[in-house]
Each structure stands twice: as C-alpha cells, then as structure tokens.
Amino acid sequence: MKKSEGSGIERKLHDPKKDHLSPVYPLDLSKTRSIDALVRAMGDTAFTGRQLGEAADILEAMARDQDCFVVMTLAGAMTVAKQGLIITDLIEHGIVNAIVSTGALMAHGLVEATGCEHFRYDPRMNDLELYEAGYNRVYDTLEPETNLNHVEEVFGKVLDKWDAGEMACSYKLNRAIGEHLHRTTKARGILKSAYDKEVPVYVPAFTDSELGLDFALHNIDRRMKKKPEIPFNPFFDLEHFAETLLKQNRLGIFTIGGGVPRNWAQQFGPFVELRHRRGGEDIPLKRYHYGLRICPEPVFWGGLSGSPYSEAISWGKFVPPHQGGRFAEVFVDATVGLPIIVAAVLERLRK
DSSP states (O other), rough: OOOTTTTTOOOOOOTTTTTOOOOOOOOOOGGGHHHHHHHHTTTOHHHHHHHHHHHHHHHHHHOOOOTEEEEEEOOOOOTTTTTTHHHHHHTTSSOOOOOOOOHHHHHHHHHHHHHOOOOOOOTTTHHHHHHHHHHHEEEEEEHEEEEEHHHHHHHHHHHHSSSSTTTTTHHHHHHHHHHHHHOOOOSHHHHHHHHHHHHOEOOOOOOOOTHHHHHHHHHHHHHHHTOOOBOOOOOHHHHHHHHHHTTTEEEEEEEEOOHHHHHHTHHHHHHHHHHHHTOOOOOOOOBBBBEEEEOOOOOOGGGHHHOOOHHHHHOOOOGGGGGGGGEEESSSOOHHHHHHHHHHHHHHOOO
C-alpha cells in the first residue's frame, strides 16, 4: 500500500540490553548510608538527580587526575549565602588550583574571614527601612554596612604597605590580602587558604566590587595627600592566567553561575589561538578537558550563564567528547548542588 504523508512505520523493536543501554534504578534510601552513597544512587535515577551523580563523577575525575589543573569560577552571592568554607575545602584539599571570581564574592568572603557576620533578612523591615538602618539586602540575607567599613579597614592596611612603584592587579592584591589574613587571623577563609596553597585568585571586573571601590578611595586619599597613586593594570591578570595555564598538561573548569568569571576563564582557549594565528607565537592550542557547571539558568535567556559546554566547543574553548572531553551540567541552585557534590567527592577521596 502507498503510504500517506506523515504515516508511521512498522517498527522493529530492539532489546535495550543488546543495544548496551544503561538501566536506571529505584532510589532505595534503606541502602544509602552516606552522602556519597546517596549521590551515586541519584546518578542512577533521572532529571536533576542524575545530573548530581554525573557532576560528582566529573569532579572526582578532575581531582584524581594528577595532570589536571582545575580553575574554579564563581559568580553570585556565594559567600553571603555561606558557601565560602566549601570553596575553602576545595582549595585546601588541592582540588582547585586557581579561582576566577566576582569582586563582590571575595569582599563578602573577607567579611566572613575577619570575624564579621551576615544576618537573616527580617521581612518586617522594608527595603527603605533597611537602607536607613545600613542593612544591605542580598535576597534573604543582610550585609550590614558596618561590615563593609571593616573590609575597607583591612584592605587599607594592605594598601598602606603597597609600593606605589609596583603595578597592581587583582591576583596580586588578593594574594596580599591572603598574606595579611595568614598573619592576623586564625579563621578559615578563601583568600587565606588561597595564599597558603599558592592558588591565584583573579577578579576580572575588579572595579565592580567593594574592593574596587576601596582601592579607588585609597588612591583618591593618596592624591589629596600628594602621595603617588597605586597603578592598576588588569591585563597583568590576563597574561598571568594564560601563562599559568599554558604550563599545564590538562585543564578542568568548575563553574558556579556564569557571568564575567566564567567567560574570562573560558576565553583562554581563543586567546592562545589568536596569539598563535594572528601573532605568530609558537604556543600550544590548549582547551579545557573537563567541565562542571552548576547553574539553574536556561539556555533561552541568551546569556552566557545558561549556555551549554557544547556551544563553547565551537569557540575552541573545550575539547569535544569524542576527543576525550568530559562535562557535566547541573541545573540547580548552587547552595543545594555545591554542598552535596563536594561532600560526596570528599568522601570518595578519603576512601
């Protein structure tokens, strides 16, 4: 019989086992005795649960690969949301080897590392009342303005010792803050641990932060006192980051959110390609072998935060899967996904 347009076919039903398909399994809580066991079991389910399991596998692979240098990129209010010590754990366990972050995240982390506190937002106060009281709201959490005054004092002590003849950039300033914390506080924190473990911390959009404003205020004060200002060159960060990654055998990236930190770190591949193709430099064309991203933003908003790793392959930023690239993307709030994934992987590494 002649088939009409759009008609179905007589299907030949396959055996999924002969096609080597992987089965999924019920999540049996009676058999889960640890966070790692739970995450492994979730990896055999579906949807975001499976994504969590796959993410833990990728982070474990990066951590166990002795030739892999892992860059962590951070956006969003992760330190205000009290996730700073998890990032500190990743540094102290040697899983993360470099950090690219927003300046706000580092500033709020400095609040925490120097003994100040963040507070729950009380909805009985509206935003005008919060403004008048000096309480800066970040969704459901408050950053008192007095905390930021304290940050300026701490940063000011670092800048007072800075040689105005030395060009500043974000990774140098963050290293100096970390060294100051190493000498003056026993509390754990991102910049202190980064200093101790020689992990560079880059803030590409440095002026878009409390630390950037404090740096500007410090230079204004120097200008008024007829003192030489501290020069700042963000391209020192870019070149130092590129030279650091060019020395590595394999690269991994662990991204929270997106924004400038993600793009700045990912553009390493195109940057070295352009240096080779346009500049004629004899340098390797490196890309990221591993990628793990935690961000709930969907693709259809059109921003980088929601773009998948597959898109970045077209830009020369990532090694495609058929050439050995391994990636995982989890569409969940990072305050939920990050603690679970990292706790599971730390359990695995301890074993």
